Amino acid sequence: MTSIRIKTTKSFTFDAAHFLPNHKGKCANMHGHTYRLDVTVIRDNGKLCNDGSDEGMVIDFADLKAIVKAEVIDRMDHKVLNDVLPFRTTAENMVTHIFGILTDKLQSTGVIVDRVKLWETPDSYAEACYE
Ligand SMILES: [Zn+2]
Numbered sequence: 001m002t003s004i005r006i007k008t009t010k011s012f013t014f015d016a017a018h019f020l021p022n023h024k025g026k027c028a029n030m031h032g033h034t035y036r037l038d039v040t041v042i043r044d045n046g047k048l049c050n051d052g053s054d055e056g057m058v059i060d061f062a063d064l065k066a067i068v069k070a071e072v073i074d075r076m077d078h079k080v081l082n083d084v085l086p087f088r089t090t091a092e093n094m095v096t097h098i099f100g101i102l103t104d105k106l107q108s109t110g111v112i113v114d115r116v117k118l119w120e121t122p123d124s125y126a127e128a129c130y131e
Helices: 061-076 091-109
Strands: 007-018 031-043 111-121 124-129
Touching (some): 031 061, 091 111
Antiparallel strands (some): 031 111
């Protein structure tokens, strides 16, 4: 029988301003986005936690929310991203950065970041995941 792997995703939104120096178009000017962030996690065996408070879960949604809020949302919400991030604030660079932060933070919990999507607009996103 084929085994299945269970993943869970939690979504967040935050508002931020940024501009892209040297951009050939209007993104060179300061402007804002309501970003949406989708964080998908999995346990390393694709199974669920089998005891304790998290039994039957990948991770408690409340715990995932607290980590993403502290590590990402609180640092970026209502900020000028160019002031708080040390790289060109494209969605691609941001999602790479967020994937790394969350991977480090979740390492001790046995939970792996499977995929992160950062929506810059309702129809445009960048995503980071393993090959
Ligand atoms: Zn923009």
